[in-house]
Amino acid sequence: MSGVRLHIAGGVAEIRLDNPAKLNCFTVEMLAQMAGHLDLVEGRTEVRAVVVTGEGDRAFCSGADINAWGDLPPVEFARNWVRGGHRLFDRLARLGKPTIAALNGHAFGGGLELAAACDIRVMAPGATLALPEAGVGIVPGWSGTQRLARLLPEGVVKEMALFGRRIGADRALACGFVAEVAVDARTAAHAIAGGVAVLSPRAVEVTKAMIHAGLDEDSAAMIEALGSAAIAASPDKAEGVAAFRAKRKPEFPGN
Structure with missing residues (x-):
């Protein structure tokens, strides 16, 4: 059963998307679960840092489940699905704790926007980034043209969003979008998060x-x-x- 798992240990909270059969794409329920986890983590003084990752090694997050939004009426799609996801990612971006996205696999669409809402990112060498929305007749709706455009050069964002190209780990590192490329992105992210424990x-x-x-x-x-x-x-x-x-x-x- 898909969901978003929360585990807290050693001052680090890990929020893990657990929907590997669908490349950890977001469902309505998963958006609500993640919002609840962020509220809980914010209030836990023993939590010094947060790692956001995905289950398995194929995908960090492939975006939003098309079955969750494909048949929504236009007003509901814009008002509830798009704005609801936007509020969640804004909540993550403004969390009082430092956040690290462990890109254990591909980050597409909403998954890339999720990574952009974290403070820094660690990426597996075989992972790729993409904004494939135009291929299914929609546009990035969870800050892909806004927050992501502040973190990557304009040309790189356009390359993904307008031309459907994928960006690899080495290029993401060269652009400054990721802090580190590591074979085990989760372990590397937790090591960085653990270093926060000695800071005020x-x-x-x-x-x-x-x-x-x-x-x-x-x-x-x-x-x-x-x-x-x-x-x-x-x-x-x-x-x-x-x-x-x-x-x-x-x-x-x-x-």
């Missing part, structure tokens, strides 16, 4: 937010979150809360 989790979280704000990845929310965190540690905030509870006029120290 708060410093890592805030640094990630700052980088995303600079890249306009939900910059408005990032700026307000960082500002709110700074003011929350101030004596003025403590005085304001105390005065409200005591029903008196606050005397802000301003330091």
